[in-house]
Amino acid sequence: xxxxxxxxxxxxxxxxxxxxxVIFFLLRIVPGNIVDILFAAAGYxxxxxxxxxxxxxGIDQPLVMQYLHWIGGFLRGDFxxxxxxEKPALQEILPRIPITARLAGLALLFSASIGIPLGVISAxxxxxxxxxxxRIVSLSGLSLPSFWLGLLILTAAVAMxxxxxxxxxxxKTWLEAFATYAVPAAAVGFRSxxxxxxxxxxxxxxxxxxxxxxxxxxxxASEAAVNYHHALKNAILPVxxxxxxxxxxxxxxxxxxxxxxxxxxxxxxxxxAIRWRDxxxxxxxxxxxxxxxxxxxxxxxxxxxxxxxxxxYTD
Amino acid sequence: xxxxxxxxxxxxxxxLTASTAAPAGEPKQGGxxxxxxxxxxxxxxxxxxxxxxxxxxxxxxxxxxxIYDQHIAQNSPDTLRPDLAESWSxxxxxxxxxxxxxxxxxxxxxxxxxxxxxxxxxxLLMGKSQQKLRQNPRKAWYSEVNEVTTNGEFEVSFDLKRPxxxxxxxxxxxxxxxxxxHVSPADMRTHPIGTGPFKFVEFKANESIKxxxxxDYWKKGRPYLDGIEYTIITNRSTAILAFVAGxxxxxxPTHITIPxxxxxxxxxxxxxxxxxxxxxxxxxxxxxxxxPFDNIDIRRAMALALDRKAFIxxxxxxxxxxxxxxxxxxxxxxxxxxxxxxxxxxxxxxxNANREEARKLMQKAGYGPDKHLAVKVSxxxxxxxxxxxxxxxxxxxxxxxxxxxxxxxxxxxxxxxARKDYMLGLNLTGNSVxxxxxxxxxxxxxxxxxxxxxxxxxxxxxxxxLQSQETDLAKRRPLVWDIDKxxxxxxxxxxxxxxxxxxxxHPYVKGVxxxxxxxxxxxxxxxxxxxx
Numbered sequence: 121x122x123x124x125x126x127x128x129x130x131x132x133x134x135x136x137x138x139x140x141x142v143i144f145f146l147l148r149i150v151p152g153n154i155v156d157i158l159f160a161a162a163g164y165x166x167x168x169x170x171x172x173x174x175x176x177x178g179i180d181q182p183l184v185m186q187y188l189h190w191i192g193g194f195l196r197g198d199f200x201x202x203x204x205x206e207k208p209a210l211q212e213i214l215p216r217i218p219i220t221a222r223l224a225g226l227a228l229l230f231s232a233s234i235g236i237p238l239g240v241i242s243a244x245x246x247x248x249x250x251x252x253x254x255r256i257v258s259l260s261g262l263s264l265p266s267f268w269l270g271l272l273i274l275t276a277a278v279a280m281x282x283x284x285x286x287x288x289x290x291x292k293t294w295l296e297a298f299a300t301y302a303v304p305a306a307a308v309g310f311r312s313x314x315x316x317x318x319x320x321x322x323x324x325x326x327x328x329x330x331x332x333x334x335x336x337x338x339x340x341a342s343e344a345a346v347n348y349h350h351a352l353k354n355a356i357l358p359v360x361x362x363x364x365x366x367x368x369x370x371x372x373x374x375x376x377x378x379x380x381x382x383x384x385x386x387x388x389x390x391x392x393a394i395r396w397r398d399x400x401x402x403x404x405x406x407x408x409x410x411x412x413x414x415x416x417x418x419x420x421x422x423x424x425x426x427x428x429x430x431x432x433y434t435d
Numbered sequence: 436x437x438x439x440x441x442x443x444x445x446x447x448x449x450x451l452t453a454s455t456a457a458p459a460g461e462p463k464q465g466g467x468x469x470x471x472x473x474x475x476x477x478x479x480x481x482x483x484x485x486x487x488x489x490x491x492x493x494x495x496x497x498x499x500x501x502i503y504d505q506h507i508a509q510n511s512p513d514t515l516r517p518d519l520a521e522s523w524s525x526x527x528x529x530x531x532x533x534x535x536x537x538x539x540x541x542x543x544x545x546x547x548x549x550x551x552x553x554x555x556x557x558x559l560l561m562g563k564s565q566q567k568l569r570q571n572p573r574k575a576w577y578s579e580v581n582e583v584t585t586n587g588e589f590e591v592s593f594d595l596k597r598p599x600x601x602x603x604x605x606x607x608x609x610x611x612x613x614x615x616x617h618v619s620p621a622d623m624r625t626h627p628i629g630t631g632p633f634k635f636v637e638f639k640a641n642e643s644i645k646x647x648x649x650x651d652y653w654k655k656g657r658p659y660l661d662g663i664e665y666t667i668i669t670n671r672s673t674a675i676l677a678f679v680a681g682x683x684x685x686x687x688p689t690h691i692t693i694p695x696x697x698x699x700x701x702x703x704x705x706x707x708x709x710x711x712x713x714x715x716x717x718x719x720x721x722x723x724x725x726x727p728f729d730n731i732d733i734r735r736a737m738a739l740a741l742d743r744k745a746f747i748x749x750x751x752x753x754x755x756x757x758x759x760x761x762x763x764x765x766x767x768x769x770x771x772x773x774x775x776x777x778x779x780x781x782x783x784x785x786x787n788a789n790r791e792e793a794r795k796l797m798q799k800a801g802y803g804p805d806k807h808l809a810v811k812v813s814x815x816x817x818x819x820x821x822x823x824x825x826x827x828x829x830x831x832x833x834x835x836x837x838x839x840x841x842x843x844x845x846x847x848x849x850x851x852x853a854r855k856d857y858m859l860g861l862n863l864t865g866n867s868v869x870x871x872x873x874x875x876x877x878x879x880x881x882x883x884x885x886x887x888x889x890x891x892x893x894x895x896x897x898x899x900x901l902q903s904q905e906t907d908l909a910k911r912r913p914l915v916w917d918i919d920k921x922x923x924x925x926x927x928x929x930x931x932x933x934x935x936x937x938x939x940x941h942p943y944v945k946g947v948x949x950x951x952x953x954x955x956x957x958x959x960x961x962x963x964x965x966x967x
Contacts, residue, residue: 152846158477160849162485162572163865164884173569204477205640206625212640274676278702284680286673289643382668382677384642392475392641392669397846 121425128421132414139410140194143403144187147394153179154203154397177203179399190403200400204393209400213386213408220378220385223308224370226301230309231316232363236352238313239320239359244347246325254317261314266373270307270380277303287383304381308373312366319362323355330354357427364420368413462659462946466965471674472665473687475641478624481612482560485572487865487954490609491688492644492665494958495658496543497612497629500534500553501603505959508711508951510869511768512600512908515607519548519630529598529906536589540653542615543634550585555616557583557593568620573867575876575883576605579903598904600911601872608868609956632658632961641667652961659946659964671695679703684944684965689713689954691937693751699939708939711951712756712766714869717746717823719929720852720860720887727808728858732796734926737859739781739793740834746826746932756933757782759919760874762866763933766951769871771916779923793834802835813841814861815848823931824861852887862887864928869952871915875899879927890927943967 152160155173159165174180178189193200199209242254278284285304291297327333328351336350371387378388386405393401476488481497484490501523504514517523520534540548558564561577579602581594593602605611614620618628627635630653633646644665648658666683668674675695678686679702689711691699696708719737721728728734747755756763759779763770776782781789794803802808810831814824821842828838838859843851851857866874876899877883881891898918905911923929938949943966950957 151844152850156846156850158570160845160847161477162570163849164485164572165849165853166571166884169570202640206478206621271672274673278676278680282680284673284677284682286668286677286682379670380673382666382670382673384639389641396477 124425125422128418132418135414136407136410139414140191140407141187143406143410144190145183147397147399147402148183150394150397152397154399155179157396190400194404194407199404202393202401203398204396204401209404212389212401213405216384216386216389217408219383220374220387222301223305223378223383223385224367224374226305227309227312227370227373228363228367230305231312231366234309235313235316236320236356236359239317240324240347240352242317242321243324243328244343255321258314258317258321261310262318264311265376266308266311267376267380269310270304270377273303273307274380286381289384304377304383307381308370308377311373312363312370315366316359316362320355320359323358324351327351327355357424360420360423360427364416367416371409460966462962462964463966464659464964465661466967468660468663468685468944468960468963468965469683470663470665470685471668471677471683471687472644473671473674473690474669475667479627479635479638479644480568480620480624481610481627482556482614483568483570483572483620483624484610485570487609487688487958490955491958492646492663493627493635494609494612495631495633495646495663495960496627496635497614497631498540499607499609499611499613500536501607502959503607503950503953503956505957505962506946506948508948509766509768510604510607510950510953510956512603515603519553519613523603529600529904530595532593532595532602533586534591536591537653538589540630541651542617542630543628543649544615544618546615546617548613548615548630549588550591551588552616553591553613554583554585556612556614559614559620560611566620569624573605573610576873578876597900598906599872600906601870601903604868604870605873607956608953609958610867632959633660633663636662641669643667654961658961660960663960675699678706678939681941685940685947686938688938688949688958689936691939693754693935693937696937696939699937703939703941705942706939707942707944708937709949710754710935710937711949712762712933712935713865713954714762714767714933714952715863715865715954716758716760716762716933717819717861717863717931719827719931720857720862721926721928722855722858722860723888723890724855725858727800727810730800731926732800733802733808735780736793736796736800736834737831737836738923738926738929739789739796740830740836741781741827741929741931742786742830743782743932744786745830746823749826750822751932751935754935756935758933759923759930760878760928761871761915761919762869762952767933768869768952769912769915769919771919775916775920779920781929782923790833797835804835807835807837809837809839810858811841812838812859812861813843813851813857816842816844819934820861820863827861827931855889860887862928865954867953867955871911871918872899872903875902875918879922888928890925892925892927895921895925 155170159170202209202212205212238254242251245251274284285299288296288300291300333346333350336346374387375391378385390405472492474488479493481489481493498519500518500520501515502518503510504516507514519537521537523532523534525532536550542548559566559568560574561580562571562574579596579599581596584592612629614623615628632649632652634649636645636647638644647662648660677683699706700708721734723729743757747753758770761767761769783789812824812828814820824840828840831838852860864878877885879886879890880899881896895918902911902914902918905914940947945964945966946962948957
């Protein structure tokens with residue numbers, strides 16, 4: 121297990137180094153920089169002022185120097201200053217992380233708590249009306265873009281209740297606080313729940329046909345014990361994988377959900393930072409997201425090893 | 436059924452065309468005005484900005500030397516009012532403008548306001564001070580100012596190279612607040628200090644901007660509001676739904692498109708909505724330095740092919756204005772009268788006749804039904820640019836020009852235009868004050884940074900100076916009309932239309948006036964109050 125852990129850790133560091141290079145150079149390939157955008161917004165270009173500003177921000181330096189400056193700072197915990205707000209990048213990023221983390225956490229919770237039980241029910245009740253109904257729900261979840269669903273929820277809320285469930289920075293009650301996150305989490309988590317449900321269903325159906333399930337039934341185990349103790353435990357591995365991957369992909373869904381529900385989280389902030397070519401924000405934030413995703417995958421790998429002893433013995 | 440719709444439309448229109456809210460009872464003190472902001476401005480420094488995204492939230496933090504009357508929709512020389520200056524006077528040769536300044540005014544940090552602050556501000560704008568603005572988009576406004584001098588703590592003079600009555604208009608713009616000497620330009624970007632009715636509290640990028648009442652404001656009893664809070668909502672649908680749901684008292688000014696206004700009126704029928712020109716023209720920039728548009732016949736043919744009314748009907752459901760460079764009357768005070776406008780080629784009502792003439796010019800240049808001219812129509816990747824560009828391409832087809840849309844990201848638009856890396860471009864030009872000097876010198880003067888097409892006509896340049904020095908409004912106006920006509924005839928930057936946009940607020944918001952010939956000057960909000 122220790123060797124497995126060390127190997128995975130090493131792979132993780134190499135991956136992060138590669139990601140840092142990709143982030144840095146991809147951002148430079150995108151045409152224009154913050155200075156171009158500032159002058160574009162002002163409707164004129166003054167070459168002297170432009171050069172002076174580029175010098176001040178250090179974006180006149182060779183790319184390798186800029187990379188070393190950034191990655192050196194990142195490793196030392198110096199994240200630089202936002203080009204736009206001129207505040208420390210960390211000060212801009214940190215307050216937004218808990219907001220997105222809460223939203224992502226709730227969305228994943230929604231995904232797992234809705235997707236897994238419904239997937240199990242759908243598999244156990246295969247071929248029944250309930251199964252067909254649940255499959256239609258899951259298909260609609262996969263088909264509806266989260267931004268569209270979000271706007272639909274907002275429009276319905278305004279039309280039916282005269283209220284709009286967009287972000288409330290100062291909720292007065294715990295219910296308001298919960299609603300601030302729960303509605304957008306449901307909007308973004310719906311697609312994820314649908315996927316989880318489908319994976320759980322297919323995985324369960326496969327396991328339920330195994331010999332040991334028949335044996336368990338032959339031994340007189342109750343249906344609940346067979347389904348949840350024997351079948352689900354073995355069917356859950358692909359579901360964990362999907363939830364791990366979904367956690368990584370969630371950031372994409374959160375960008376539109378945060379925009380539609382006006383949530384000041386990191387996902388929307390990242391899009392704005394890219395729009396402004398605010399390199400210190402984008403590089404550090406994407407690197408941070410990469411670290412989270414790589415750690416999430418690392419955790420999934422570890423969970424695999426915990427759930428399936430064959431992995432830690434053979435890998 | 437159609438007549439019912441027509442009646443409903445007329446009723447809605449009658450509400451929409453009223454330019455200010457009906458006068459109510461005695462103003463009440465207190466309350467926070469909640470508004471959404473359409474985007475997150477780059478910073479809080481008005482002097483460095485060139486978008487009303489900065490003016491709207493921060494104009495209330497500052498005072499100018501003088502200001503346009505905030506209760507009168509149309510900015511004009513008659514609506515100039517004292518602000519930090521108590522009065523002003525011109526010397527007999529009209530080359531020296533002297534302001535007597537208000538005494539006892541304090542900056543928000545408690546330091547006293549003096550003439551030194553005025554000098555500092557304008558030295559900064561003219562690039563004469565040691566400290567520099569990160570960007571100085573309106574330096575050219577002060578090209579005729581030799582220097583700004585102080586005479587004691589409460590008098591300041593502008594010494595001009597020649598008479599320039601328009602200087603007053605530019606000083607009254609929302610773009611010309613007075614900055615404190617003792618705060619650096621960098622600090623003004625993040626934490627502005629002013630003398631205005633509202634103090635800056637915080638600006639969280641992509642989240643919110645908060646202002647609070649300045650209890651020491653020099654104008655006693657103002658402002659009525661305890662503060663203003665702007666929530667930054669970049670998604671227009673969310674923002675409008677939030678306004679309808681009552682989360683905001685007012686929409687972001689001139690942010691509502693004409694089609695969306697109908698949605699608002701349907702969902703919030705009590706809301707007061709106003710539609711006014713924004714003094715932003717949609718125009719064509721032509722690269723006349725290289726083929727094929729170095730040929731004046733092709734440029735003229737292109738201008739003749741425009742069906743301006745079709746643009747306005749499609750994009751604004753008929754609510755837009757046709758004019759030259761200057762905003763047309765009645766809202767615009769310098770625009771050509773209709774009769775004069777109709778004499779310009781391409782402005783006549785018979786579009787088919789215009790296009791027939793255009794086709795003849797194209798044939799003279801060697802193009803025809805069997806030989807079309809292929810051009811790229813470049814524009815910024817923003818809806819207000821893209822949509823008219825598509826219509827333009829469609830209209831050019833009628834004169835043997837096959838256009839291909841070339842959408843350019845905002846970051847690359849002005850560098851591309853500056854490199855002359857385009858054939859035809861569709862552009863928007865905003866005028867911060869309805870004034871010929873601001874418009875002519877900025878957009879058509881030889882060597883101006885914003886003269887994207889490098890149009891340079893020495894004869895016109897002389898006329899620019901002639902009108903600029905004319906102090907009699909009645910004599911100056913015909914000069915301006917002649918220049919505007921000549922600019923359109925030269926196809927310097929053909930103007931397609933002048934846009935209009937809407938602003939809405941709930942009925943309990945009082946004292947709001949939306950300016951009808953500028954989108955940059957009416958956001959002081961010291962007289963706005965909430966009837967709750």
